[in-house]
Amino acid sequence: MFWLKVYKFLGIVFFELFKFYLLISGKSSEFNSLRMGSFPDFPKSRIWVHSVSVGELKAVIPFIKELKKRKYKIVLSVGTRAGFKLAKSIYGKDASVFVTVIPFDCVKTVKIFLNKLKPTAVFFVETELWPLFIDECKKKSIPLFWLNGRVSDRVFKSKGIYRIALSWMIPQFDLCLMRSLEDLRKASLISSSGHYGNIKGVCLGDIKYDKPFRKPTLKRSDFGIRDEKIIVLGSSHEGEEKIAFSLFEKLLKKFKNLKLIIAPRKLERIEHIKKILSNRKVLNWSNLNKGNKEMFDVLMIDEMGTLSQIYSIADIALIGGSWVKRGGHNPIEPCFFGIPTIFGPSMENFREVAGDLINSGGAISASEYELLDIVENLLSDDSKRKEVGLLGLEAVNSRKGISKRMINEVEFLL
Template identity: 30%
Template sequence: MYNVIQWVFLAIFFPVLALMVLVKRKYRGRILFRLGFGIDHCARSLSTGTPVIWIHALSVGEVSSCQTLVKAIRNAYPRGTVILSTTTRSGEAYARNILAGSVDLFLPYPLDILWSVRRVVSRIRPDLFILVETDFWPNLLHELKIRGIPSILVNGRISADSFTRYKRFKWFFLPMFKAFKLITMQTENDCNNMIELGVDRHKVLKLGNLKFDAVMPGDLSGQIKDRSSFGIPDHKTVIVAGSTHAGEEEIILRVFRKLITEFPDLFLIIAPRNVERGKPVTLLARQEGFIASRRQEPMLAGGNLLVLDTLGELAGVYSFCDIAFVGGSLVQQGGHNPLEPAVFGKPVLFGPDMNDFLEIAQGLLNCAGALLTRDEAELFEVAHRLLKDKKMREEMGRHAAALVAEQRGVTARHVEMLQTIMGEADN
């Protein structure tokens, strides 16, 4: 039924898709590749090293989560072949930037059309497929299963909204979950939810959250930056609003306007989650009267605001900021990773919607490493309090960094589990 509906959909929308491919160059190569064209050339360029391990990460967030795992797999299998696929262009660009030395082949994730999936699987012939967190597709998982290729879900999480959706459409999701040889979840609650959905409890393990290891200082030491490299004077007090979404920048700019009247040496960095929004966010800031620069352009003299519209530099600005606000949380986007500033010992602020990072957010709140700001008024009040109290900022930062340090070892547990599965496959 799934494939029948899919073909009907394609028949209806094929003219639109074809026009997009012909008119817009940015879609041309990627869509054709996702259909399976071009995979032959890529497969021929691969080494013959075994095992062949295919890892899939949906976008930037999932790539960030699995980066230490990818590097650890490369270290565990130096003669093997590591393939990393992503669904989004930004995810692939970010992966190429941080994992070039650990991955043999970067691929756009194939569209879940049966012949595309079969073509890609036949050409790369993986010994193991690893899915990071989410992006479930029936045809691929079914094809891997019937070919006897083990697939594993790592760093799984189930938010309250997702759990409701999975239960409502259990007939669709449960067969996919059952196709995995093993599922590793972030928390005990995630495990219980997966088991309640009908997955065999012996297949479900709690191994912790890979995001903790992904932000270890040793991994990010090369990204620690000095504010002068961004054109920001040393005497400035820097607030970073990271991974922001539409609707949040307006709030942040209004709060910044109030704060800067009392703290004239304040400097704001806004890092939109989608870097392609850099230009409109900059225009918005300028319309509000700020001297705003874009990272991709020369810094404007006398500026007090920078829009970070580049990939791979958010950790760098978190490393030297004085206060960090994590976006996607004042609007209904589920929040983003609060560990990214926490690892650098920074006080963390976030809004009420941290559904995608509930355990981490609650852990930071419990250890006094973060503060919840429910709305614009609270964001102003909390930021104002922190700007007046340097000791409070430093204490919060120490608590945040300590929480991250306590959670080491998640990657090592995953690699041990993967080696066990690979050993079973060899026997």
């Protein structure tokens, strides 16, 4: 395949360029060393699970827990610094789970990695698919699975090289465990368009429903908050902070003690966001965490990995990425705490989950122009707010057990 030859060549070029960059910049670290192929001695004969970053890592925690129950040993790899940090904090002292970083998808590093690891089976999570790893796994007859498989609308509609690569990659999997029927349909159409073979796939649901409940570790008093109402905007993208702040300003006319908490998807945008909020008292979460309990109007979450617990103290949760064309983020997290959840029209990345929550009455879809009336009504009616939150919690709890069903489906190949 011509595209795969080109991909292999480009992989070598980028590998050498990044190697040179590290040499002249002096930016050596454990993360970069692992990316470049300086691997430790892996424990052998383990199942390899790869999730790229924090969101995917949190999603596979219950899946890994179920594997451990069945006495399997796991190597868990990630692809970002934030994911590596979180994985080490969760599994650093767990003898059943070895944490590492996936190397560059380059011929040299792929072969070294797989020869050292010798996995008994491989699971790639959601959209994190790498052609050379898939190719080498097939050559070595290693069982290969696509876990919680997801195909975005953007990829499905594209005509580029990734679409061609995907049409080859999908048939290579021994089984594709797709998160929704829509994802299974799109993967099947992409697979059949490439003439490399058909998908071997099933839909058992989204493993994000299996996220273990964590008792809230935060209290409103930690924020110096007592009776104030709290709106949390989670995983926001550029343009959504303006929408939330405009909503906040209008609501303050009726709800004098209202607080807004913003957790941007990208922390490097925080200083830019603060300029939008210049006429309000803004406090960073990291400062509050150090014991600074001065009053604030807007709290800015400037640390990764805290959003889930922040949702637990909210009165209303707004899901970022849904009022701009980013496909939305996970609406399940606030529902775990019984928090009324609202998202915009762009929820393509969680279409089936969003539909389930809306149909259950546990979440609301609202355009930018509908937000004010919906949020105002919920803030004014404590019983309605509680009802919506409980319906969301019931919807999430009723769909648990997906990780167990997935392992049952593939265990004969492990």
